[in-house]
Amino acid sequence: MSPYTVSNVQDLRICVVMVGLPARGKSFISQKIVRYLSWLLIKAKCFNVGSYRRETTQQPNADFFDANNKEGLKIRQLAVTNAITDMMDWFNKENGVVAILDATNTTRERRNWVLKLCRQNRIEPMFLESWCDDQDLILRNIAEVKTTSPDYVGVEPEVATKDFLNRIKKYEKIYEPLDETYDQDLTFAKLINIAQQVIANKIQSYLESRIVFYVMNLHIKPRCIYLSRHGESIYNLEKKIGGDSSLSPRGLKYAEKLPELVKQDAGDVDLTVWTSTLIRTQETAQYLPYKQLQWKALDELDAGVxxxxxxxxxEKEFPEDFRARDENKYEYRYRGGESYRDVVIRLEPIIMELERQENILIITHQAVLRCIYAYFMNVPQEESPWVAIPLHTLIKLEPRAYGTKVTLIKADIPAVSTYKEKGTSQVGEDDKSTNIKTRNLLMTSL
Ligand SMILES: Nc1ncnc2c1ncn2[C@@H]1O[C@H](COP(=O)(O)OP(=O)(O)OP(=O)(O)O)[C@@H](O)[C@H]1O
Known part of the structure; x- marks a missing residue:
């Protein structure tokens, strides 16, 4: 069995029950939690009741959501029942650890029903409410994700917005927010206006506390995260891995060009540069006119012996190790060194801090960038060690409501390719194959 990345996970099953009016970011938060936990190799899945409801009802108007609409209630009850049935199956058949029940769950009656079902099935329920009274933000949310949802295909944005606001009113009539006194015996967290205030009540397990800590750090301000490998190094030229070598002359050229490349895209925004503690990333960052921080956690995967x-x-000296790594590159740990899994674990504080920050430029190493990229782009663990991250290329990530947009900005300074395909000890490709890899990288974006 694989080692866990978070303690006390064994035998633990948690259902995060989302609570909140429509357009309060419940799906956004649910998807983020799933991505974060999956990246940490904790089995997590979101059950979005809206998608179940859409299987039977297309494009309902606000009246469908009225608490007195008997037909609507029946369909919505069936949707949540089906979602919970699938969730229980997933826990039992696929050994799920954290499920997110993404629905409004706005009444105490509904929450009590979910609570009972969870307890009967030995699942810890944790309620997570997103409460927000910032009308401008709610309107922005509706414009960003609701007017383009499958519920409003072919509907004018103004008409869709008006209907969605009506839908919210229907829910407001019956909404019973989580209450510190009434719900004092429940495990819950309540986010007020994003995370201006956070109430945490009876958070029991370590995993629950990690989830609360994670959601506390989320923000939705628009920002860019730039990623770059260090410029081509002497070791890259010699086809050697690891070490702490300096940049090659072409790598230095990249370092000289990087400020212009960043400025052309980012303009005058304020950036902070994060590097590893290794010489090649610092040499790459040396001309950047921004605040710089060094992180030991950003050092390259340790290749041990x-x-x-x-x-x-x-391949010659350690043929078995060479084959074992190709077989399972994510789990393979170099003798006296690290695996990709080890790198992910040490990168967790980096991800947490990245979620808190705004514009950041990270200059680090191939394996580390693959792990960071996998988090933002939802790349499955078995694929992430094979993602091609070319040298002398700036990768721009723009987190959006339900995904991340990725753009590649090439510096147009030649460099060797350090990409190694499965089953060979040869590195390096001609220009053509590097471009194919580049396209693969783009296609993984959401
Ligand atoms: N804590 C939050 N409070 C308010 N808005 C948020 C929060 N987190 C994210 N958002 C914003 O919410 C929008 C996404 O809304 P989302 O679909 O997640 O809402 P929802 O609550 O799931 O709505 P519905 O109940 O209709 O499914 C995004 O624009 C995102 O920026």
């Missing part, structure tokens, strides 16, 4: 060797040398 293979540090400083070429792949050909590794």
């Amino acid at each position: 293979c540090d400083g060797m070429t792949y050909e040398e590794i």
